[in-house]
Amino acid sequence: MMLKSGDKFSPERTLKTLKYEKELESLQNELIELQNWVITQKQRVCILFEGRDAAGKGGAIRRITHHLNPRFYTVNALPKPSEKEMGQWYFQRYINKLPNPSEIVFFDRSWYNRAVVEPVNGFCTTQEYEHFLNEVNGFEEMLVNDGIILIKLYISITKDEQQLRFNEMQSNPLKRWKVTAVDLKAQDLWDQYTLYKQRMFEKTNTEKNPWIIIEANKKAKARSQIIKTILSKVPYQTP
16 A cells, blocks of 8 residues: 555545555454464364456465464465376365364465466366366365365456556566566456356356455455455354
């Protein structure tokens, strides 16, 4: 919420920033209460963050975890699978990262790579893609039946907003490293991403494990909404 270089001072914007920071602090306090409940009740919480490149998944996770006890949460942003992992059952490397009792696990992209990113970019075969869609609902049902609290978030931005964020990252030496070869093709492949995203929702938006879509063109509003969503989906109780 800091002013960018070249921005003019605005009292209205300053008041909005102060209001946001106050609300964020209150929400982060609630997240601490939520984590304390997860720890004491030995609960397992798994939160998936999906969305287009530059949607703000990582930034939102950082706001959520900022004041949490790092001993009881992990953030997973898995790299390209190794040759060994490519020969395993697709879900296996994700299973190894699922939460233990008293733990919250955040996935900055998840097994849903195979639903959108991989088929769009040719990283999997059509057969592998279809096999994933046929298995994923059953896989998730097994997780929740075993007691895992699963929350699936899709962070949504417009095409114009994505381009603005790419431009900002590429012009900022501190953020330039974030732009990958896949990112550079994202605008040209926008429509393909949209088609696979829509099919993902059609096939995997189940009653037990629904997708929650967060409109995220405005980062501050989106981050607050994400935290409120998590607070509403985890049945924590305060002492």
